[in-house]
Amino acid sequence: MKFGNLISFWFGAIMIVLVTSGAFAFTFTNFMDDRLFGTKRVVFILILIAYAIYRGFRLYHLIKNSDDK
DSSP, rough: HHHHHHHHHHHHHHHHHHHHHHHHHHHHHHHTTTSSSSSSHHHHHHHHHHHHHHHHHHHHHHTTTTTOO
């Protein structure tokens, strides 16, 4: 894997972990419950999950199309 692809791989992997943990934090705790509640909270959680899926899809394609075959 080239150096640029290696950076993209690690950045994508770290972002997936951070965004997923943020979605779990907002879902299962009362973190920022006084500022973000109701429909806005649910929409924000769905956006975080959708972004994690998107980053996972990009990471999958990066690994699939790498030159180390």
